[in-house]
Amino acid sequence: MEQFDFRRMSIYQIWVRSFCDGNGDGIGDLYGVYEKLDYIAALGVDAIWFSPIYPSPNADFGYDVADYRDVHPDYGDLAQFRRVLDRAHTLGLKVLLDLVVNHTSDQHPWFLESRKGRDNPYSDYYIWRDPILRRGGGHRLPNNWSSQFAGPAWAWDESRGQYYLHLFSKNQPDLNMDNPRVREEVKNIMRFWLDMGVDGFREDVITYISKREGLPNGLPLLPVVNGMPHYKDGPNILRYLGEFRAVAKEYGAVQIGEAPMTGVKRALRYVAGEDRVLDMLIQFQPMMADCFFTEYLHHPFSLRKLKRAFSRWQYGLAGKAWNALYLENHDHPRVVSRYGSARWPAASAKALAAAYLFQQGCPFVYQGQEIGMTNIRLPSIEHYLDVASKNLYHMFHKNEPEEKRMRRIHLSSRDSARTPMQWSGGKNAGFTDAAEPWFFINDNYTELNVAAQENDPDSVLNFYRRALALRRESETLLFGDYREYLRRSGKLYVYARSWRGERILVVCSFSDAPLRWRLPKGFSDGDAELLLGSDPEGGALGALRPREAQVWRWKAGCAG
Ligand code: GLC
Ligand code: CA
Numbered sequence: 041m042e043q044f045d046f047r048r049m050s051i052y053q054i055w056v057r058s059f060c061d062g063n064g065d066g067i068g069d070l071y072g073v074y075e076k077l078d079y080i081a082a083l084g085v086d087a088i089w090f091s092p093i094y095p096s097p098n099a100d101f102g103y104d105v106a107d108y109r110d111v112h113p114d115y116g117d118l119a120q121f122r123r124v125l126d127r128a129h130t131l132g133l134k135v136l137l138d139l140v141v142n143h144t145s146d147q148h149p150w151f152l153e154s155r156k157g158r159d160n161p162y163s164d165y166y167i168w169r170d171p172i173l174r175r176g177g178g179h180r181l182p183n184n185w186s187s188q189f190a191g192p193a194w195a196w197d198e199s200r201g202q203y204y205l206h207l208f209s210k211n212q213p214d215l216n217m218d219n220p221r222v223r224e225e226v227k228n229i230m231r232f233w234l235d236m237g238v239d240g241f242r243e244d245v246i247t248y249i250s251k252r253e254g255l256p257n258g259l260p261l262l263p264v265v266n267g268m269p270h271y272k273d274g275p276n277i278l279r280y281l282g283e284f285r286a287v288a289k290e291y292g293a294v295q296i297g298e299a300p301m302t303g304v305k306r307a308l309r310y311v312a313g314e315d316r317v318l319d320m321l322i323q324f325q326p327m328m329a330d331c332f333f334t335e336y337l338h339h340p341f342s343l344r345k346l347k348r349a350f351s352r353w354q355y356g357l358a359g360k361a362w363n364a365l366y367l368e369n370h371d372h373p374r375v376v377s378r379y380g381s382a383r384w385p386a387a388s389a390k391a392l393a394a395a396y397l398f399q400q401g402c403p404f405v406y407q408g409q410e411i412g413m414t415n416i417r418l419p420s421i422e423h424y425l426d427v428a429s430k431n432l433y434h435m436f437h438k439n440e441p442e443e444k445r446m447r448r449i450h451l452s453s454r455d456s457a458r459t460p461m462q463w464s465g466g467k468n469a470g471f472t473d474a475a476e477p478w479f480f481i482n483d484n485y486t487e488l489n490v491a492a493q494e495n496d497p498d499s500v501l502n503f504y505r506r507a508l509a510l511r512r513e514s515e516t517l518l519f520g521d522y523r524e525y526l527r528r529s530g531k532l533y534v535y536a537r538s539w540r541g542e543r544i545l546v547v548c549s550f551s552d553a554p555l556r557w558r559l560p561k562g563f564s565d566g567d568a569e570l571l572l573g574s575d576p577e578g579g580a581l582g583a584l585r586p587r588e589a590q591v592w593r594w595k596a597g598c599a600g
Pocket of ligand 2: 061062063064065066067068069114
């Protein structure tokens with residue numbers, strides 16, 4: 041079947057547990073999603089990506105799948121998912137699911153069987169290894185790889201008498217993708233959902249599925265990623281993805297791969313050209329303008345670093361592949377708290393939106409981002425739920441004072457993106473009718489919520505709506521060439537898109553003070569038309585209010 045033109049899409053990500061509780065038990069679910077589908081369509085997006093909705097013991101909140109063909113009872117059932125799917129389609133929204141096949145839950149029936157012994161049908165579904173015996177007695181782990189959630193990547197299984205590999209938590213054993221039967225399972229899972237009418241997948245850490253033969257030791261430089269060169273972009277990755285691609289092609293489905301620590305050159309191997317194995321890659325460089333590799337290793341925000349990341353991918357993929365545009369998801373703290381201004385939070389939420397939405401590619405908007413939600417600060421590590429935060433807290437920097445360790449958690453925890461969606465200033469932020477929601481709500485919900493922003497024409501929410509509508513209607517913003525200006529500025533991000541003679545210039549202030557700026561060479565102020573401005577008192581050519589964004593157009597044929 042022919043693929044739809046995915047390049048026009050903008051995508052809304054739902055982390056269902058915190059989106060909206062429809063049946064009053066305190067947990068977000070697909071009943072709540074159903075109620076909010078009109079809200080999502082009215083935002084002006086074209087698709088929804090659901091983080092995992094499958095049955096899961098929630099060691100990693102859904103990314104530990106216990107059954108690939110069902111819905112978590114907390115969220116509803118298959119019938120309710122079908123209702124959501126049908127209604128979404130009626131509203132013109134595509135639906136993408138999260139395909140998590142690098143690993144399963146340790147409670148998945150395959151793993152329960154596999155751990156029983158070496159001679160059952162599931163024995164080789166996972167990556168089992170004997171311990172390495174020490175001459176002086178005792179034994180060592182099979183290699184020195186580390187888990188991305190801290191600690192070694194191997195766990196001992198008593199019943200089988202072997203170690204199994206887990207690149208994430210010990211409750212997420214890695215699948216052995218070299219086993220053709222495992223790949224058949226993946227294809228059948230894809231078919232199950234595609235037959236139901238799902239439009240494609242976001243594929244979780246998909247560039248990790250092919251491990252180097254012999255699982256050699258890594259260079260022990262950085263603990264959390266030790267071994268990565270031996271499992272990222274591994275030897276058979278293109279072949280395996282090619283097999284999955286063939287299934288997607290039967291349905292015209294879209295495939296978006298999550299690819300941590302990927303550069304442009306590597307990315308092009310996956311997403312360039314007609315015979316690409318994925319349609320887009322989610323890379324994380326724009327999310328690292330205030331940290332080294334992970335938010336846990338924090339440094340002050342650098343606009344230049346952010347701009348370099350943006351432009352590297354815009355120029356690098358131009359004419360060859362399509363970008364996935366990102367500032368937030370369920371794994372990263374809120375962007376306003378990171379790159380924005382505590383003094384001008386709403387203004388900076390809008391300027392950040394303009395900074396990425398108009399680049400070339402498909403923008404992703406994570407639930408709550410469209411109203412400028414911010415990070416929470418919980419008093420102690422016991423209040424946090426995220427396995428990554430807990431592991432980091434307990435394994436590193438043990439000698440630092442408590443206050444410093446908690447500061448790292450406040451800056452980095454994935455839980456900041458997982459607080460309940462703030463729908464209103466009423467009880468429980470309108471998220472649930474239950475006495476208590478499943479997780480802490482950010483105290484700022486009384487002011488920062490959808491209802492309050494709904495009727496305010498200058499709200500972050502209405503800015504997102506205008507911006508998404510503008511992108512959707514403009515061939516220049518969809519397909520135009522990208523060019524960055526004022527690259528060295530530490531206060532402004534300025535870029536242009538041009539298409540068939542029309543030019544659009546996006547100017548975003550990252551300064552808390554008013555600024556003056558000058559049109560880049562080749563643009564003339566006489567013909568400029570303001571398409572979108574973020575500040576009702578702003579919009580003056582050549583002047584920016586604190587954290588203001590402006591979008592200017594020069595029509596084709598303008599002297600410009
Ligand atoms: C991806 C997911 C993240 C999860 C990890 C392991 O990075 O986005 O939430 O913890 O993979 O599945
Ligand atoms: Ca519920």
